[in-house]
Amino acid sequence: MADQTHVLFVEDDDVIREATQLALERDGFAVTAMPDGLSGLEAFRTDRPDIALLDVMVPGLDGVSLCRRIRDESTVPVIMLSARADSIDVVLGLEAGADDYVTKPFDGAVLVARIRAVLRRFGHAGRPDRVDESDPAATGGLLTFGDLEVDTEGMEVRRDGQPVALTPTEMRLLLEFSSAPGTVLSRDKLLERVWDYGWGGDTRVVDVHVQRLRQKIGQDRIETVRGFGYKLKA
Numbered sequence: 001m002a003d004q005t006h007v008l009f010v011e012d013d014d015v016i017r018e019a020t021q022l023a024l025e026r027d028g029f030a031v032t033a034m035p036d037g038l039s040g041l042e043a044f045r046t047d048r049p050d051i052a053l054l055d056v057m058v059p060g061l062d063g064v065s066l067c068r069r070i071r072d073e074s075t076v077p078v079i080m081l082s083a084r085a086d087s088i089d090v091v092l093g094l095e096a097g098a099d100d101y102v103t104k105p106f107d108g109a110v111l112v113a114r115i116r117a118v119l120r121r122f123g124h125a126g127r128p129d130r131v132d133e134s135d136p137a138a139t140g141g142l143l144t145f146g147d148l149e150v151d152t153e154g155m156e157v158r159r160d161g162q163p164v165a166l167t168p169t170e171m172r173l174l175l176e177f178s179s180a181p182g183t184v185l186s187r188d189k190l191l192e193r194v195w196d197y198g199w200g201g202d203t204r205v206v207d208v209h210v211q212r213l214r215q216k217i218g219q220d221r222i223e224t225v226r227g228f229g230y231k232l233k234a
Contacts, residue, residue, distance in 0.1 A: 004030040005119065008049035010040035010066065011081070012058045016104070020053075023108040029115075037061025041069055048076075051115060054098075055081045056089045064089070064096045071097030075167045077118045081106070094208035099169045100195065101205070117196040122168045143178050145234060148217055150178045157217070164216050169194065173209055177222060177232035186229040206230075 007029045011017040014035070021033045032047055034040040038060040044052060052070060054063040061069070067078050080093035080101040090101050099121075102114055141153030149158040155171060157164040166174065172194045176185060185193075187203040195205060210230055214222055223231050 004028060005051065005115075006030045006032070006047065006049040007115070008040065008044055008047065008052040009033045010035075010037060010053070010058055010063065011055045012036060013055075020108070020111070024112070024115075027108075027112050035059075037063065037066040040066055044070055044076075045073075048074075051077045051079065051119060053079050053081060053111075053115075054093075055104075056093060057083070064092045067093060067096040067098050071167075077122050077168070079114060079118060090202070090204060091208060094205060095212070097167065097212075099167070101202075121172060121194070121196055145178070145181060145221065145232065148221060150174060152178070159217055166213075166216060169209060170213050170216070173213055174217070177230070181232045181234035184225045184228045184231045189229070 005028075007024055009017065009021060009024070009031055011020065011033070012035050017033050017035065021031045024031050032043050032049065034043050036059045037054075040052075040054070040058070041061060043049075052067075054066055056063040058066070063080060067080065070076065070078060077100075078098045080090070080098045081104055082089045082093065082101055083104040093101055100114060100118055102111055141151055143150040143152060147160045151157070152175060157166055157171070157174065173190065176190060176193050187206045190206050191197040191203065194209075210222055221233055223233055225231060
């Protein structure tokens with residue numbers, strides 16, 4: 001298991017759980033599958049997986065609450081699984097700290113692609129190629145925007161001199177904004193650059209992550225440009 005990506009999969013439907021576990025194992029993943037949230041939390045703490053797949057509607061401790069508990073302890077990537085794409089479940093999961101979601105029923109190949117996209121994102125949360133070194137806000141790897149400092153080499157963020165804890169997805173999002181301050185970035189462009197979507201994705205993923213980022217770096221730091229997207233105030 002040490003040489004494999006370890007997936008924690010929490011799903012109460014026996015057929016879906018067993019079929020998905022087999023599909024992921026065929027693709028080379030090591031899988032710990034649990035039928036409820038409480039056993040899933042215990043397995044997370046014991047096994048320390050590389051990524052967690054959590055169904056929203058699991059018994060004992062629902063998927064959203066489990067995601068929140070995981071996020072309190074770790075920045076490990078989390079993908080929520082929901083049978084209701086148009087429901088509040090998606091937003092609740094993202095607000096709880098999930099990095100992405102997949103709607104059920106899902107194709108195994110699509111799920112694997114999303115898992116690998118998230119893992120690539122977490123494995124390469126480094127400095128973007130687009131940082132303009134001639135920008136006066138940049139000093140070496142340090143970008144300054146008012147009370148906000150972004151260290152693109154040390155992968156650290158400070159506000160008013162105090163460290164700001166960001167998940168890797170939030171850091172990637174901030175790096176995209178920081179690489180082009182004052183430039184409007186569309187939701188589709190952010191989905192492509194941050195979430196590695198080569199196809200159309202749900203822009204609610206962007207909106208909720210921007211909301212979470214604002215809560216940490218300042219509500220006014222990222223401006224909404226209606227009909228176009230978001231931009232970082234220089």
